Amino acid sequence: MGKLTKKRVEEAIRASHGVLAVAARALGVTRQGLYAAIQRHGLEGFLREVREEILDDVEDRLIQAALQGKPWAVMFVLKTIGKERGYTERVEQVSLEGVELKVVDG
Known part of the structure; x- marks a missing residue:
C-alpha cells in the first residue's frame, strides 16, 4: 500500500x-481511509476543484449537444x-372550497 x-x-x-x-x-x-488522508492533508478543496472541473467539462458537452439541436x-438545458x-x-396545488386539487403540467 x-x-x-x-x-x-x-x-x-x-486520475x-x-x-x-x-x-x-x-x-x-478503503474509502474511509482515503477520506481520512484527504482530511489529514487538507485536500477537501482540491477534491471539490477536481469535481468542479469534471462538471464544467460535462456541462460544456451538454451545451454543445443542445446547440447542435439534439432534442434531449x-x-x-x-x-x-x-x-x-x-x-x-x-406541479401546482390549488384549493377550491376546501377541496385540494393537483394540477400537473408536462
Whole structure:
C-alpha cells in the first residue's frame, strides 16, 4: 500500500476524476481511509476543484449537444438553465372550497 502522501492522494483523486471509491482502490485503501488522508492533508478543496472541473467539462458537452439541436439536450438545458424563463415542468396545488386539487403540467 505505501504511505498516503499528499502527492499520491492528489494523483489518485485526479486520475479517478474525484470518484473516491476508484481512488481508494488505486491506493489500496478503503474509502474511509482515503477520506481520512484527504482530511489529514487538507485536500477537501482540491477534491471539490477536481469535481468542479469534471462538471464544467460535462456541462460544456451538454451545451454543445443542445446547440447542435439534439432534442434531449435542448429539453434538459431548458428545464434546468431555462427554468427561470418558465421552461419547467411544475406541479401546482390549488384549493377550491376546501377541496385540494393537483394540477400537473408536462
